[in-house]
Amino acid sequence: MSPFPTSTVLGYPRIGPRRELKRALESYWDGRATRDELDRTGAELRARTWRRLAELGLEGLPSNTFSMYDQVLDTAVLLGAVPARYRDTDDPYFAMARGTGELAPLRMTKWFDTNYHYIVPEIGPGTVFKLDAAKPLSEVREARALGYETRPVIVGPVTFLLLASALDRLDEVLGCYEELLAALAAEGVGWVQLDEPALVADRTPEERAAVRSAYERLGSCGTRPGLFVATYFGDAGEALPVLAGTPVEALGVDLVRGGVPEIDLAGKTVVAGVVSGRDVWRTPAERALGALAAVRAGRVTVSTSCSLLHVPYDVEAEPGLDSRLKERLAFAEQKVAEVVALSRSPFHGTAPAAASVARPAPVAAEGRGPYAERAAAQAGHLRLPPLPATTIGSFPQTGELRAARAAAAAGTLSQQDYERRVEAEIERVVRMQERLGLDVLVHGEPERNDMVQYFAEHLDGFAVTANGWVQSYGSRCTRPPILYGDVSRPSPITVRWATYAQSLTDKPVKGMLTGPVTIVAWSFVRDDLPLRDVVFQVADAVREEVRDLEAAGMKIIQVDEPALRELLPLRRDAQADYLEWAVSAYRRATSGASDRTQIHTHLCYSDADQILAAIDALDADVTTIESARSGGRILGAVESFGRGLGPGVYDIHSPRVPSAEEVAELLRRTLAVLPAERVWVNPDCGLKTRTYEQVEASLANVVTAARELRHRM
Ligand code: GLN
Ligand code: ZN
Numbered sequence: 001m002s003p004f005p006t007s008t009v010l011g012y013p014r015i016g017p018r019r020e021l022k023r024a025l026e027s028y029w030d031g032r033a034t035r036d037e038l039d040r041t042g043a044e045l046r047a048r049t050w051r052r053l054a055e056l057g058l059e060g061l062p063s064n065t066f067s068m069y070d071q072v073l074d075t076a077v078l079l080g081a082v083p084a085r086y087r088d089t090d091d092p093y094f095a096m097a098r099g100t101g102e103l104a105p106l107r108m109t110k111w112f113d114t115n116y117h118y119i120v121p122e123i124g125p126g127t128v129f130k131l132d133a134a135k136p137l138s139e140v141r142e143a144r145a146l147g148y149e150t151r152p153v154i155v156g157p158v159t160f161l162l163l164a165s166a167l168d169r170l171d172e173v174l175g176c177y178e179e180l181l182a183a184l185a186a187e188g189v190g191w192v193q194l195d196e197p198a199l200v201a202d203r204t205p206e207e208r209a210a211v212r213s214a215y216e217r218l219g220s221c222g223t224r225p226g227l228f229v230a231t232y233f234g235d236a237g238e239a240l241p242v243l244a245g246t247p248v249e250a251l252g253v254d255l256v257r258g259g260v261p262e263i264d265l266a267g268k269t270v271v272a273g274v275v276s277g278r279d280v281w282r283t284p285a286e287r288a289l290g291a292l293a294a295v296r297a298g299r300v301t302v303s304t305s306c307s308l309l310h311v312p313y314d315v316e317a318e319p320g321l322d323s324r325l326k327e328r329l330a331f332a333e334q335k336v337a338e339v340v341a342l343s344r345s346p347f348h349g350t351a352p353a354a355a356s357v358a359r360p361a362p363v364a365a366e367g368r369g370p371y372a373e374r375a376a377a378q379a380g381h382l383r384l385p386p387l388p389a390t391t392i393g394s395f396p397q398t399g400e401l402r403a404a405r406a407a408a409a410a411g412t413l414s415q416q417d418y419e420r421r422v423e424a425e426i427e428r429v430v431r432m433q434e435r436l437g438l439d440v441l442v443h444g445e446p447e448r449n450d451m452v453q454y455f456a457e458h459l460d461g462f463a464v465t466a467n468g469w470v471q472s473y474g475s476r477c478t479r480p481p482i483l484y485g486d487v488s489r490p491s492p493i494t495v496r497w498a499t500y501a502q503s504l505t506d507k508p509v510k511g512m513l514t515g516p517v518t519i520v521a522w523s524f525v526r527d528d529l530p531l532r533d534v535v536f537q538v539a540d541a542v543r544e545e546v547r548d549l550e551a552a553g554m555k556i557i558q559v560d561e562p563a564l565r566e567l568l569p570l571r572r573d574a575q576a577d578y579l580e581w582a583v584s585a586y587r588r589a590t591s592g593a594s595d596r597t598q599i600h601t602h603l604c605y606s607d608a609d610q611i612l613a614a615i616d617a618l619d620a621d622v623t624t625i626e627s628a629r630s631g632g633r634i635l636g637a638v639e640s641f642g643r644g645l646g647p648g649v650y651d652i653h654s655p656r657v658p659s660a661e662e663v664a665e666l667l668r669r670t671l672a673v674l675p676a677e678r679v680w681v682n683p684d685c686g687l688k689t690r691t692y693e694q695v696e697a698s699l700a701n702v703v704t705a706a707r708e709l710r711h712r713m
Contacts (some may be wrong), residue, residue, distance in 0.1 A: 001190070001226045001249065002191075002226075002232075004060065004191060004228065004249070004250050004269040004271065004299065004301050005059035005301065006059055006060075006301055006302065006343045007057075007058050007059045007289065007302045007303070007339050007340050007342075007343035007344075008058065008059065008060030008061075008062065008271065008273075008301060008302075008303050008310055008339070009053070009058065009060075009061060009062065009277075009300065009303060009304045009306045009307070009335070009336055009339060010062065010193070010195070010252065010261070010273070010277065010303060010304055010305075010306055010308075010437070011062055011065040011153055011277075011306075011307025011308060011309050011493055012049050012053070012062065012307070012308050012309070012332060013174055013308060013309055013311070013313055013332050013470075013471065014045060014049070014065065014066045014067060014309070014471070015469060015475075015477055016041075016328075017313040017314060017317065017467070018467070019469055019477060020044075020045060021041060021045055021068075021583030022044065022476075022477060023473040024037065024038050024041035024042075025038065025068070025069075025474070025475040025600045025662050026475055028287060028341055029094070029098070029622065032605075034410050034608060038047045038068075040295060042066060042068060043142065044344040045066065046063075046142065046143070047065045047142075049066070050063075050122055050143050050146060050148045050479075051146070051152070051334070052068055052336075054148060055338040055434040056333070056336045056337050056340055057337075057344075058336055058339065058354060059141065059343075060151055060191075060301070061145060061148050061149070061150045061151065062150060062151050062152075063103050063136070063139040063140055063142075063143050063151065063152050063153070064135060064136040064140075064152040064153050064154060065137050065153050065307065065309075066139065068093065068094075069094070069119070069473075070097065070117075070118050070119050070473065071118070071153075071155060072111075072118035072119055072120075072121065072155055072160070072163060073093070073096060073106075073118070073119040073121075073414065074123040074135060075121070075154060075160050076096075076119070076160075076164075077132060077135070078131065078132055078133065078135065078154070078176075079129050079130075079131065079132075079136070079160070079173060079176050080127075080128065080129050080130035080131065080132055080176070081121050081122070081123055081127050081129065081164075082096065083096070083122050083124075083126075083127075084126060084167040085103060085229055086103065089103065089548050090138065097119055097474060097565065098474070099580045104690060105119075106119045106120055106121070106122055107119070107120040107122075108120065109674050110566065112197055112201075112233045112570060113235075113566065113567070113568070113569070113570055114278070114310055114311060115310075115470070115472055115478065115480075115521075115522065116309065116471060117472060117473035118163070118473075119389065120164065120294070121160065121163065121164040121165065121166075121218070121584055122164070122433075123161075123164045123165075123169060127169070129169070129172045129173055129175065129176050130161075130176070131176040131179045131180055131183075133179075133180050133183050133184075136152040136154060136180070136184070137183060137184070137187055137253075138188065139152065140184070140187055140189055141187070149190065150187060150189075151189070151190070151191045151192060151193050151228070151296055152184060152192050152193070152349055153192075153193040153195060153196075153679065154180070154192065154193070154194055154195070154411060155195050156194035156195050156196040156214075156229060157170060157173050157174055157177050157194070157214050157218075158170070158196055158198060158199070158207070158211050158214055159195060159196045159198035159199070160173070162198045162207070163198070164251045165487070167207065167210055167352075170210055170213075170214060173217065174217050176267070177194075177218055178218065178221050178229045180439060181218065181221050181223075181224035181225065182221065182222070182223060182224065184217055184224070184462055185223040185224050185225055186223070189225045190225055190226060190227040191225050191227075191228055191250070192224075192225045192226070192227065192228065193228045193229075193230055193252075194218075194227065194228070194229050194230070194323075195230050195232075195233055196211075196229055196230065196564065197230075197231060197232050197233050197240075197306070199211065199231045199236050199239035199243075200231055200232065200233050200234035200235060200237070200239075200254070200257075200258070200570060200571075201571065202235070202238055202296035202570075202571055202572050203238070203239060205468055206275065207502060208238065208239060208242050208500065211239060211243065212242050212245065213247060213304075215227070215229065215243060215246035215247070215248050216246050216247065218248075219246050219247025219248055223548065226250060227247070227248045227249055227250070227251045227402055227577045228248075228250035228251075228252065228269075228271060228683060229243055229248050229250070229251055229252065230251075230252030230271065231243075231251070231254065231499055232252065232254045232273060232277070232305055232306035233254060233257065233278075233306055233570065234258050234570050234571065235254070235255060235257065235258030235259055235571075236251075236253055236254070236258060236261075236658055240253070240261055240263065240552070241263055244263060244265055244267075244268060248268070249268060249476060250268060250269040250270070250271055250301070251265065251267060251268055251269070251270055251271065252270075252271040252273060252303065252618045253270060253271070253272060253273060253295075254273045254306060255272050255291045255295075255305065256273060256275075256276040256278070256305040257278075257305065260291055260294040260295055260297065260535070261296075263296075263299075264296045265295075265296060265297040266296065266297065266298055266299065267298055268297055268298055268299075269297065269298060269299040269574040270295050270297035270299070270300050270301070271301045271303045272291065272295055272300050272301065272302060272303060273303050273304055273305035273306065274287075274291050274292060274302060274303070274305070275288065275302075275303070275304045275305065275308075275330075275334070275335050275338050275339050275342070276304070276305050276335075276343065276636045277304040277306035277307055277308050277311065278305065278306060278310055278311075278313070279524055279525070279527055280311055280312070280329050280330065280331060280447075280468075280482060280524040281328060281329065281330060281526075281527055282327075282329065282330045282334070282338070283330065283335075283338045283342075284312035285342070285595045285709050288302075288338075289342065292342065301343070301563050302339050302342045302343040303339060303341075304335060305340060306349070306707065308332040308335060308336075309470075309471060310470060311331050311335065311389040311470065311524075312331045312332065312465065312467065312468035312479075312659065312668065313331055313332050313333060313467070313468055314331050314332065314333045314334075314467075314468060314562060315329045315330065315331045315333070315334055315640065316333070317466070317467040317468075318465050318466055318467065318468065319466075321463055321465070321511050322463070323640055325463055325482075325484055328484070329456060329482070331468070336509070339410055343657065344527070345600070346628060358625060366556075367587075367591060368590075368591050368593065368594075368595055368619075369595045370583050370644060371619070371621070371643050372594040373595055374596070374598075374621055375621070375643075375644075377593075377594075377595045377596035378596055378597075378598045378621065380596070381531045381555055381596040381597075381598075382508055382555055382556070382598060384508075385439060385710060386438055386441065386676060386677060386679075386710055386713055387667070387676065387679055387680070387681050387705040387706045387709060387710045388439040388440055388680055388681065388706075388713075389437070389438045389440075389495070389680075389681040389682065389702060389703050390396035390438060390440035390441075390442070390510070390624075390646070390680060390681070391433075391438065391442055391600050391682060391683055391686075391687060392442075392558075392560075392624060392682060392684075392685050392686045392687070393442050393444075393445055393510070393512045393558065393560070393602070393686050394444060394445040394451075394686035394687055394688035394696060395425075395429045395432075395444035395445070395446070395687050395688065395692075396440070396447070396687060396688060396689075396690055396691055396692050396695060397446070397688045397689075397696065398425075398692075401421070401422075401425060401446055402449075404418055404421045404422075405418070405449060405686060413422050422497070424670075425445045425446035426442065426444060426446060426500055426501050426504070426506055429442070429443065429444035429446070429501075430443070430444075430505050430509070432503055432692075432696065433507075433699075434441075434505060434507065436696070436699050436700055436703050437703045437707070438507075438703060439507065440454070440507065440508050440509075440510055440556060441501070441505060441508070441510070442501075442508050442509065442510050442512060443497050443498060443500070443501035443509060443512065444501075445686070445688070446676075447497055449517070450478070450479075451514045451686075452480075452481065452514055452518065452519050452522040452523065452561065452641075453479065453481055454493075454514075455493065455519055456481030456483070456519070456523060457481075458489070458490075458493040459487055459488065459489055459493075459538075459541055459669070460485070460486075460487065460488045460489070460490055460545055461483060461484065461486050461487035461488060461537070462481045462482065462483050462484070462487070463481065463482045463484055464479070464482070464484065464521070465479055465481075467479075468480070468482075478522070478626075480522055480523050480524050481522075481523045481524070482523065482524045483520065483523045483524065483525045483526055483534065483538075484526055485526070486537060487537040487538050487540075487541055488537075488540075488541060489541040489544050489545060492548045493545055494511060494512065494513065494545060494549065495511075495545075495548050495549055495552050497553070498511040498512070498549055499552045499554070502553060502554060508555045508556050509554065509556075510554070510556040510557065510558045510600060511546075511549035511554040511556065511557040511558065512558050512560075513542055513545055513546065513549075513557065513558065513559045513560070514542075514559070514560050515542065515559045515561035515564075515586055515589060515601070516535050516536070516541075516542050516585045516588075516589050517535055517541035517561055517563055517564050517567060517582045517584065517585060517586065518560060518561050518562055518563035518564070518591060519538050519542075520535050520538055520567070521563035521565060521566045521567050525534055531567070532581045532585075534581065535581070535585045536581075536585050536588060536657050538585075539585040539586070539588040539589040540588070540589075542559065542589035543589045543592045544592075546559070546589065546590060546592050546593050547592045547593070550593050550594065550597050554597075555588075555596075555597060555598065556565075556597070556598045556599075556601035557593060557597060557598075557599055557600070558588070558599075558601065558602060558618075559589060559590055559600070559601055559605075560601065560602045561586060561601055561602070561603060561618065562602065562603050562604040563603075563701040564582060564603065564611060564614065564615065565603075565605070565610070565611050567582065568610065576612070579611065579613075579614040579617075582614065583614050583617045583618060586601075587618065587619060590620070592617075598621045598622065599620045599622075600620055600621065600622040600623070600644075601615075601618055601620035601622075601623050601624075602623070602624045602625070602685075603615060603623070603624075603625045603626070604625075604626050604684070604685045605625075605626050609637065612637055612638065615641075616638075616640070616641050619643075620643065620644075621637075621641070621643055621644055622643065622645070622680055623641060623644070623645055624645075624646035624647075624648065624680065624682050625638065625645075625646070625647055625648065626648050626684040626685060627646075627647030627648045627649070627666070627670075627684065628647075628648045628649050628650055628651040628657070628658070628666055628683075628684050629648070629651040629653055629684050632647065632666060632669050632670070635647060635648055635669060635670060635673045635674070637671065638674075639673050639674060644678050644679075644680055644682065645674060645678055645679060646679070646680030646681065646682040647666075648668050648682060648683050648684030648685070649663045649664060649666040649667055649670070649681060649682070649683070649701055649702060649705070650682075650683040650684060650698050650699075650701075651683075651684055652684050652685050652686070652687055652690060653684070653685075653689075655690065655691075655694055657697040657698045657701065658677050658696055658698060658701060658702075659669050659701055659702040660701040660702075660705045660708070661695060661705075662701075663702050663704075663705035664705035664708055666710045667679075667681060667705055667706070667709050671709065676713055681702060681706040682702075683698070683699075683702070
């Protein structure tokens with residue numbers, strides 16, 4: 001077996017430096033391009049990545065890190081886990097990913113604690129596992145034709161089955177992996193990488209036993225490549241000695257988020273992840289070299305802590321960024337160069353000076369009054385009917401609006417004309433809501449490109465990129481802002497638009513803000529301060545905005561916190577501490593409002609059992625939460641929330657218009673568990689991805705249903 005290369009990365013971005021894959025996919029899906037054209041784009045992107053990694057001096061090149069949609073879906077296909085109903089569609093792969101006219105897609109959920117979303121494999125009694133190794137084999141051959149030997153990267157059997165909640169199928173799946181190893185060996189592949197990030201979360205003794213038996217079995221295959229099992233996104237902890245006891249030759253450990261392994265791995269290669277794949281900062285050389293020196297292993301390879309999928313391509317594609325900030329940044333290209341430099345010389349690289357900043361002392365939130373007092377004060381102030389109908393904030397973002405924003409940014413539309421355009425949109429949305437008969441209105445968020453980026457653009461301490469796209473799922477990318485310094489709010493951000501909307505109507509309009517945890521969760525964050533302190537800085541900026549909205553006459557302020565669950569640590573012993581400070585940051589942001597100002601919050605999902613107590617502890621006067629999409633399952637769990645609650649009655653993820661009767665049925669179910677005086681009527685989430693036509697028809701039915709039930713009260 002050839003020794004493991006001295007430098008590698010666990011994976012690389014694949015959407016393309018100019019989002020070439022996104023465009024190619026969308027053209028193919030729309031019927032504007034052929035499958036051949038799509039495949040050609042894929043091949044070009046793969047070739048370009050291998051060429052670039054080799055040019056940068058990286059020794060161990062990965063393959064099979066490219067995907068047309070998602071690596072977990074690729075693994076399902078590799079193992080033959082394609083549910084029968086998709087098999088006869090034109091394109092089963094994309095049918096599973098995106099659905100067809102008739103078939104719903106497979107479920108999608110977050111990849112560990114990242115903002116990447118994977119397709120959840122569906123494994124049932126009818127699943128017959130059967131290896132289809134075409135993709136990894138063809139990528140190996142494709143790279144070889146270009147002159148590169150590569151290491152195929154595949155989701156490991158334990159992680160794959162845990163994600164599918166089907167660990168009881170391990171035996172069958174291992175049969176496929178054995179065949180795969182044989183096929184790769186026959187192809188002349190030297191090493192294979194099996195990704196097992198699930199091992200950095202808490203695992204039961206039975207699950208650890210499954211890890212042991214899986215890798216003992218794969219390790220004892222007759223002819224096979226070298227086995228490299230990669231753990232990442234945290235400390236592999238108690239899984240590491242288990243893996244170390246198997247014949248696996250190389251172990252990947254995340255030395256950015258996890259500690260240097262305490263055990264002596266003398267017989268193994270340790271692939272040491274010292275360059276972070278989760279942030280955009282340059283690697284402090286001493287820290288990395290210190291960690292590398294501390295590893296006790298037969299051989300140490302320098303690597304990234306995880307795949308670079310989670311960072312943008314290249315800092316050099318950002319001419320607009322301040323040069324002092326740029327010196328501190330490393331995107332995928334720069335991180336590869338760091339890996340190479342670290343592998344070549346212990347003296348290479350100097351640590352960048354960390355910005356020195358004063359630590360803000362988080363101030364305890366002075367409480368608002370008890371809910372009963374707030375509710376009484378708000379009832380007099382707001383005079384709402386029972387079962388008030390409202391929406392979550394955004395209205396459809398039209399192509400025209402996006403074009404106007406782009407023109408304003410490019411300077412071809414004057415700021416004044418752009419603002420007039422936004423005002424016209426606000427007026428349209430307000431009039432529409434009045435016509436529909438909603439009780440609490442919104443301004444529709446037409447001025448926002450994104451609920452986080454918009455605030456980042458208006459706060460000090462943040463930078464936004466021009467090309468820093470990161471894949472979120474399939475063809476979807478986000479451009480996370482970079483929180484690099486102390487955060488402050490130079491001037492009011494939303495007051496102008498909120499008060500304009502309020503000036504048009506006698507109905508109350510909600511001021512609409514993004515919460516501190518969500519702003520931080522969807523940004524790249526400085527690493528020289530504890531996350532908690534960063535969140536509190538943002539909370540203080542939000543707090544100022546809340547106060548200014550109130551002072552400007554807004555009677556209701558909504559502070560969304562849809563990402564509350566996202567920062568939840570993977571290990572249970574760290575979760576309580578996180579939830580404690582996340583909740584207190586939210587309360588810090590909202591507690592500057594007086595009792596008669598009604599605070600709303602919103603969360604986009606309902607499978608939030610772990611954090612329901614925290615959502616309750618946010619102490620918002622009204623909580624709107626997804627419910628329609630998941631068939632009202634949340635109702636039992638939120639019954640105990642002693643304040644206003646709006647379980648969604650309209651699933652906005654679908655273009656379908658729900659009938660008034662369907663909405664009324666969901667409302668009746670809500671009223672069966674919650675006291676009517678606390679119930680709000682609203683969609684599951686914001687409306688920005690829908691068309692005006694769909695929204696208007698759906699909201700008309702929502703209002704009809706609310707009125708019908710109101711009259712029976
Ligand atoms: N207020 C935001 C909107 O309606 C909330 C979005 C979200 O929850 N993700 O778009
Ligand atoms: Zn939402």
